[in-house]
Amino acid sequence: MEMKKIYFYPVWLRLWHLVNAIMFLILIFTGFSIQYATASSSWIRFDIAIAIHDIAGIILTINYLVFIFGNQVTENGKYYWLTKDGGWSRLKKQLHFYTFGIFNNQPHPFPLNEHRKFNPLQKLTYILAMYLLLPILIITGLALYFPQIFDYIGLQSLVIADMIHIAIGYFLSIFMVIHIYFCTVGHTMTSNFKSMLNGWHEVHDHPEDHP
Numbered sequence: 001m002e003m004k005k006i007y008f009y010p011v012w013l014r015l016w017h018l019v020n021a022i023m024f025l026i027l028i029f030t031g032f033s034i035q036y037a038t039a040s041s042s043w044i045r046f047d048i049a050i051a052i053h054d055i056a057g058i059i060l061t062i063n064y065l066v067f068i069f070g071n072q073v074t075e076n077g078k079y080y081w082l083t084k085d086g087g088w089s090r091l092k093k094q095l096h097f098y099t100f101g102i103f104n105n106q107p108h109p110f111p112l113n114e115h116r117k118f119n120p121l122q123k124l125t126y127i128l129a130m131y132l133l134l135p136i137l138i139i140t141g142l143a144l145y146f147p148q149i150f151d152y153i154g155l156q157s158l159v160i161a162d163m164i165h166i167a168i169g170y171f172l173s174i175f176m177v178i179h180i181y182f183c184t185v186g187h188t189m190t191s192n193f194k195s196m197l198n199g200w201h202e203v204h205d206h207p208e209d210h211p
């Protein structure tokens with residue numbers, strides 16, 4: 001079967017993703033250092049770790065607005081739209097592929113094309129990460145950066161916001177590890193990473209995709 005290339009990752013998206021990934025790694029490292037610091041020891045000096053964590057968080061937040069705006073004004077946003085029906089059965093098909101089909105050389109159930117950039121499982125996890133978990137992480141992070149607002153809310157709100165912030169931070173760190181693993185099971189082990197660097201994604205050319 002012939003291969004063709006689709007320009008899936010425009011420059012703005014690649015820059016957003018690069019900044020996002022770097023800030024994430026810095027936030028995870030400094031976040032761990034802050035969380036597990038004791039009175040006598042920590043990976044990074046406590047006040048320095050907080051300062052770096054705050055700056056990286058602010059950069060990540062501004063960068064997140066780039067993602068939202070970019071998805072709003074370019075075609076990339078449409079790849080995140082949920083399909084109206086059959087969502088569950090599509091997810092099951094994809095899960096079946098990852099647990100059985102992939103080991104038996106079966107064809108991908110949802111081959112990528114100009115209209116489909118993500119498989120159903122990928123789409124769901126990206127939507128949850130980008131439109132649910134990351135906004136909660138950012139909102140709780142901003143609230144902790146301006147702790148005066150908790151004086152108005154009261155009711156242990158600072159502790160609750162802190163717990164949510166840490167829990168979502170953990171979820172997204174786990175997401176990142178799984179995300180990187182799934183990026184290795186593309187066309188070849190490195191093809192998805194190369195696509196994120198040069199913008200082009202190689203797919204099988206399915207004649208039925210042509211009008």
Ligand code: HEM
Binds near residue numbers: 009021024117126183
């Ligand atoms: C070192 C860390 C990371 C690496 C190596 C990495 C790698 C990749 C690669 C290779 C792709 C292209 C394949 C695909 O479309 O799925 C991708 C896309 C994507 N990544 Fe990551 N990633 C990292 C961190 C993150 C983080 C922390 C997030 C979000 C919290 C994230 C969110 C996304 C999203 C939403 C896409 C799809 C973007 C689009 O095409 O609209 N990534 N990543």
